[in-house]
Amino acid sequence: MGLTIASSLKFCLQVIGASWFVFPTFVFSVAIPESVDVVVVGAGLAGLTAAKDLLAGGKSVLILEARNRVGGKILNRPLKNGGVTEVGAEFVGPTQDKELGLKTFTTYNEGSNILYRSNSRTEYVSDPPLGVPPVDLLALQQVAAAQAQLDAWAGEINVTAPWMHPKAKDWDNITFAQYIALSAFFPDAKFLLDIVSKTLFAAESKEISLFYVIQYIASAGNETTKGSLSRLTSTPGGSQESRVEGGTGLIPQRLAEKVGLNRIAFNAAVACITKTAAGYEIKSKAGTIKAKKIILALSPPLINKIAFSPALPFARQQLNGLTKMGSIGKGIAVYDSPFWRASKLNAQVISDKGTTRATFDNTPVDASYGALMGFILGDQMRAFDAKSEAEIQTAIVSDYVRYFGDKAAKPTEFIVQRWDLEGFSLGAPVAVAPPRVLSIYGPALRKPVGGIHFAGTETADYWVGYMDGAIRSGQRVAKEILALL
Template identity: 30%
Template sequence: MASSQAELRNGTLADPVDVVVVGAGLSGLVAARCLQQAACSVRLIEAAEQPGGRMRGAWLPLAGGAEGPGLMPWIDLGGQWVGPSQTRMLALLERHRIRRFASPHSGDTVLVFGEQRCRFSGFFQGFPEGQPPAVPEADWADAMAALEQFQALVAQLPEGHPHHHPAAAALDRLSFQDWIDAHTHTPFAAWYFAYFCRAVGFLGPAEPEQVSLLHVLWGQRTAPQGEHPEEWLLHGGAGQLPALLAAELGESVLQLGEPVRGVEQKGPHPVVVRTDRARYPCRAVIVAMPPAMAARLQFTPELPGDRKQLQAEMAMGACAKVLVAYASPWWQEQGLAGIAIGDRPSVELCADSSDPESGCGVLAAFVAGHRYHRWAALAEAERRQAVLADLAAYLGPQARAPLAYREKDWPAEPHVGGAYAGWMPPGLWTSCGDALRRPHGRVFWAGTEVAERWPGFFEGAVRSGEEAAASVLVELC
């Protein structure tokens, strides 16, 4: 039986459990549940006041609308999509009877590049589908020729983490921008790949001059856009899942609002996890946090140098997500898919996120990379104006008059530090890649960044949580 709350506040030693999991994001929740199903006693400790990490939802009240969540659209402030090859995440959704529906994409995509706006029946993000956009033929040919060379490099990488590949060192020395400069010859083609770098989950997002070419190739190998990871949205939002997972664990397992300060492997207990409130003895620990956040923890004995370097340099993505709601998805009446991409000042990508059961129209807009830093420095009213101006440039003047507007500034989130995921700068994979998964004594690592398949996505988080739990069970047997 756990120590009383009064004892915990005094910083006393709590009753031991088999495993402490640090971080109640999707990966930590999954790991805790797997261990519990294997008859392990588990304690899950989360710094924030709610579980979920980067998986968070809300109901969005509409201006002038009736009260009550049934008349509001749900929104996902964090991740929202799933795809057909993301099998572990799909199994989790089935278990919790969360229904999915096809992402709205009937109609034309909009591209704005320079001073030109075009509609086309297609899409491109890592690979092209359907009709190409109405850019000069030479520009499109330049982008496609470079894409062919890019995909040839991707195909050379093995499955799993990339840093032991014979060509890894040479690829890791280059930034993605180095490769873009060498293989594109038109501004459109250069932007085509830079946009990809800022839009896709495993890339942070980051700017192409910041991220390793090896990291980009590896991400495309293990989380390819060609497998349609944005195929489905979820009725009620992905953000409903953390509470369901937490409820499965039971009230005594999850502790919220309690940042972990350190992990000690010394003394009479194999491991002790330390917070401001108590010390929690256990036989093993899973740290289910992005490496950049794990850098805040003090480890005794100290982490090896490559792990400390990894945590110091594997930065979180710079991205804010903005949800904008309307009485209806009016763009569909104009034959538009609600998907728009382009080199606008703030929003490079927006997507229709409307649940057909709600009747409301919802656009998800993303402000990433250098655009994020410029946008985040603006006053609140200026940020809103900048987003709505870009949406109007893409979809039309009706975009300027939403019924609701909600920003989620992920880099400002104190216990997350960014979205979608952490990314590797040049040289880090080949110098520190082994440290990403290697245990530190009885400390094991989890999180979507650790996954060898679908890193940066829900699927990567689920797989990582399951794999970390399996490794701990081997250690404890």
């Protein structure tokens, strides 16, 4: 029997407030209804997609969003020159099949990459079969062997239940760093595989389990195409292949328009979810609402910030508490033009030194200005969490000068985004798992708890950690609920 409203008041702090959102040029205040069929917590791609599909199925829906905007870890930032830059998720790759309803363009890939290693700068044309820079031949052989082994293991994974693989617990008993130490003892090989960990997960290889990496690779495909490490790490033919004209921030904006802004309450962080005889009572900063079903379209670490009565099952609590968000930021330098292109550089760098060790060309499709984007990843991001934006800019521009020359020294504008410091993200791009978590508690990832259903890119079968995975997860939970209501 569920708790009464009176007893739930003792369980939760009363949280009140208004819900306001500036959406392009309008301001909305959403009245919280007494009840709906489904409350969706989180207005990222997963939550918006689920809400859209539920509305199409004739159900009443309200989205509770903690921020004053949609999109979660997808965010367009306006520039002084009138353009926009993406400070969150931005790339789209092959087999990421969901319809965007927007135009895409190919990520700039003309010319040479740059390897900065042991204080030496080398330009090279990427070798598509291996997708790795020119380092010691024996190191390349070790990387190729490790890649082949990881792909072979990933090919054995059932993406809907990876923890069912007979070797799952063995793989989950060691870190990715331990696997690298056994498989790639040449320094250059270790460097390249460590860079894979940083760029894919925004985490150090010692922080994540080998099993987590294998199942992540397995998810980088679709129902007809096996996942592979090269699809995750490559630009042409890989997950960095394309970008969205006008920025990826347009994707959640378009979805929000389809859902209807009158169905999205902003500044509505959820504090408490209580089971009642008729369903659930959800207390948020915007008010209290009742619902038959709930979708938590949040990463596991964020779910851990909500109080539940009764408590979630032990396995789900462990999953929420033991996974952690990657540590990531972006430093984007804007210039009058993409000057590096004249030097036949594509602006893609990997480096063993500096604040940003992986970079891309973030110039818009019309090349009306130039933009260099550098990822701040793992230990480097954490080292700068307490620094000022000016200090970060100085450090990153210094990196860009080392990579691209003196013309990089004076950007017309510089944008910093630190996802670690976003209280409603706690990091990005995805919640990662250390050893002995996913193989044990993974079955709780997508399993509903009563009328509470779980979405978010972490719960996807394909493209975990990507926008496509978030959309897939929203579609899945909407189908689950429509089959029950």
